[in-house]
Amino acid sequence: MKVPLSRIAHARSGDKGDTSNVGVIAYEERHYRILVREVTPERVKAHFGDLVNGEVERFELPNLGALNFLLHEALGGGGTLSLRIDAQGKTLGAGLLSLEVEASEQELA
């Protein structure tokens, strides 16, 4: 079944220059493997479309049940240069949680 990522994970995002980092954290440790399988860099890039001009990198933190994404060239030049309302990517974590992920009822139980 398809469920929004927000059902199994929370998130926080911020900036480093023109790169936004989005940390996605499983509420339950056992759901971490769903994140690893479903929340790929390709899907994250597709989810944000033309908001992200560069590549998306992914790092794994199994100890925290979390993934860390770097969204390059995603902030309109970053910090002081950016003309965007969300120049620091503060809301992108919440934005990623609307991604739909595929998981079996057994996995979600």
Next chain:
Amino acid sequence: MIRIANGQGFWGDWLEAPVRLVEQGPLDYLALDYLAEITMSILQKQKEADAKLGYARDFPPLIGRIAARLKERGVRVIANAGGVNPPACARQVRSLAPQLKVAVVTGDDIFPQLDELLAQGHELRNMETGEPLSAIQGKILSANAYLGAAPLVEALATGADVVIAGRSTDTALTLAPMVHRFSWAWDEWNRLAAGVIAGHIIECGAQSTGGNCIADWQTIPDFADIGYPIVEAEPDGTFVVTKHRGTGGRVSLETVKEQLLYELGDPKNYITPDCVADFTSIRLSGDGENRVRVTAIQGRPRTPMLKVSIAYLHGWKAVGTLVYSAPQAVEKAEAAGRIVRERLDQLGLKFDEVHTELFGYNACHGPAAPVNPNPPEVMLRIGVRGQERAAVDRFTRELIPLVLSGPPTATGFGEGKPSVREVVAYWPALIPREVIRTNVEVIE
């Protein structure tokens, strides 16, 4: 065990937070972080206008306000409030709190030595683009090396009540009291990394105690009285994250994990002047209500280089807004955006960037935003950035005319034409650590 709190996540954070931290419970050290990258260039401009300025002006009155409590409870303050003028900041603190002993850390400011450093062969190339520093010659506003915990530890060893630094890393403010009190050696990498990660968890103030927390945010109690974070550090490098009893907010696995992920790059290589910390080694466990225990942290040797942040002028920008109501609010705002762009083209104005977004529709999340084809109102936000001030000035005259001459129902123009701002950009570079000479001075 020692207790280290953070009472200021940035300059502009809650004024009451540091006061409450020293009044509402036990504490040994109060760390206050005032410096974002942009802050340094603003302070440099203030110092050029007045040689007695160039520091976080909120800081001396705060210390004046809590001086008696600091003395009475033996709480020592470590702050990077000095900006580009730590000695002036210290003198002001002394005049408002004469009973306190103040130590000042300098040596991070390399702006006066830039020519000399370049002549010695330090290229200070842009870490991201590889360009030489000559590309921005004549436009540089400030240049500071990020200092680690060592000079702060030296300052604590003087017995000062208040330690004032300029551009020290945020994490060093928390690590320094641990090294000072536990006599850690500068090659105990796992312990140093533990201090760095403790610093990372508390450096953004209440962002680790329930602030800006997505997990279950509606159930987080009493934001109005939110407690700022406290680390209870042990000599072995383990620590507990908590807050004072009876305060609002929450310390949970979720709030701490969110902050651990904040502004994180490669988790195995969190590079600081003091060590390289490995975020994949961290173990968290619950330790009772509003307490999270952090253990097992591993670190690796520091790198031979220090990071330098150079601020420089990079043109001008302006952003203007107009609000359109339903029906067809989105279509109207989009049309208005196209009209402005067409007029800018007709005028032959050149910009580095023209950006349009619809606030209330998808400005924050772009294509990831849920689709609502007929919102009751949207705000058109259109901005330009370029090297010619005249072109940016001209742009600011192109929005308000649309109230009468464009799509219907434009409103929200009461503040007049947008203001033009000078753009300050950042040039990240590296410098060998032995080039940076720090100094500690006590002012009594």
